[in-house]
Amino acid sequence: MNSNYIQPRTRQELSQALGQMTENSRIIAGGTDLMASDHGRDSSTDLYISLFCLGDMAEIYREDGWVRIGAGAVHDAIEKNPIIQENFRALSMACSKVGSQQIRNKGTIGGNLVNASPAGDMLPCVCLFLGEVEILRADDTTYRMPARDFILGAGKTALKPKEALYAVWLPIQEGRSSTFVKLGSRKEVTIAQISMAVSWEKGEYFQKIEGYLGAVDTRPIYLEEMNHILSGRAVGREEREELVSSLRERIRVIRENRKRPPKLKITEAEQLYKERAVRSVVYDAIDQMEGES
Ligand SMILES: Cc1cc2nc3c(=O)[nH]c(=O)nc-3n(C[C@H](O)[C@H](O)[C@H](O)COP(=O)(O)OP(=O)(O)OC[C@H]3O[C@@H](n4cnc5c(N)ncnc54)[C@H](O)[C@@H]3O)c2cc1C
Incomplete structure (x- = not known):
């Protein structure tokens, strides 16, 4: 045809x-x-x-306490945008780690979200920042929904026929900082084996910590234990190890409950590797948080 x-x-x-x-x-x-x-x-x-000739779909700007990122904005532009760097550091960092420079020059945040790969680096960040997606219909109207509800599973989104993802909206939260850590098998063009996006309120100690783990399940996992374990105190080895144990247990449960072979044919050995490797992700993330505070 x-x-x-x-x-x-x-x-x-x-x-x-x-x-x-x-x-x-x-x-x-x-x-x-x-x-x-x-x-x-x-x-x-x-x-x-x-979507190549739609200038509006590539624009990034502030509006009424939100930052709007057009679905056609490429990773390189998002990484280098000063509004993103100032308010959503983890997203800028995640974009800087996507694939190679060629992929960052062409790949868009919209394509990343609609593709809904569990290893997609945008997913944990957009969830972390309480993002909403704006969807365009064929009658030229749009509607918004939380990004967490948009991602339904591996390769599945809430996008309906004759709809396009038009923009991503992130609310600006003053006084917070954030970071992103990604563990992959290579330094360049690495697909995430585990990623972690974290934000917290600045102060003497970390407060009101929010965290998401990417690439270990079909959707990003919210880490409610992070705030419980790390906030309001000096974080030492004991707290780090408590968080490592908690995340290892979560990954173990996901591995054991997997009902059908994963699409990407992740082997048992790789899943076990994730349970062990999450330790370095936790340590790297906390080191970066301490460096930022
Ligand atoms: C070598 C290589 C390395 C990579 N490394 C990484 C990595 O490190 N991290 C990572 O997260 N990803 C990585 N990727 C995946 C990919 O580059 C990203 O997911 C990219 O953001 C996809 O965007 P795109 O614009 O190219 O999407 P496209 O390929 O154009 O589209 C992807 C899917 O989304 C749909 N789509 C796109 N835009 C819209 C829209 N606005 N509305 C509705 N549907 C839409 C398309 O129909 C298609 O189904 C890599 C890819 C390659 C080839």
Whole structure:
């Protein structure tokens, strides 16, 4: 089948294009995931909608106590944006660690979220910052929902047919700092084996700590124990080891409850590796938190 290709230049043109989509149509942003997947080579694709010429979809700006990141903003632009660096350091750090420079130049935050890979580095960050996603419909209206509800599982989101992810909104929380740690198998182009995004209130000790663990389950895991174990005290070896034990136990339970073989064929040995390796993630994260405070 010959595929049609539409390159909308305005939001209205994009809405009209969404109205033409069938179940065999694909949206393409940077193409770094799509073109490497079966969908990118699928001859039954009847329509590609490219987001490349939508300037508004790449913009990042402040509005009413929120920062709006267009779904088409690429990792490199998000990493270097001063508003992101000032308010959402963990997100800037995560973007700086995505793939190679080529991938960071083309890959978008929207593609990362819609792809919903458990190893996606944007997922724990957007959840950490209580982000909301703005979704565009074919009738040119939009609606918002919490990012935590948008990510349903590995490769699954709440996006409905004839909809596009239009922007990500993050509320600005004054007086907080954040960091991001990623453990992978290589220094460059590393897919996360474990990632951790943490934010806390600045002060003499860490306070009101929020944390998410990425890449160990199908969705980012909220770490309620972080605040309990680390906040309001000097953090020494005992607290670090208590957190390590808690996270090891969580990863063990996930491994043992996995009902079907994971899509990425993660082996038993790799899962056991995660239980051990989480220790260095915890130590790195706390070292970085101490360096920031
Ligand atoms: C070598 C390599 C290394 C990588 N390393 C990392 C890494 O370290 N960390 C990481 O997190 N990811 C990594 N990735 C994955 C990838 O680069 C990112 O997930 C990227 O952000 C995807 O964005 P994209 O714009 O290229 O998406 P695309 O490939 O264009 O699209 C991905 C999916 O999302 C859909 N889509 C895209 N935008 C929208 C939208 N606005 N609305 C609705 N649907 C949309 C597409 O239809 C498609 O199904 C890597 C990829 C490669 C090839």
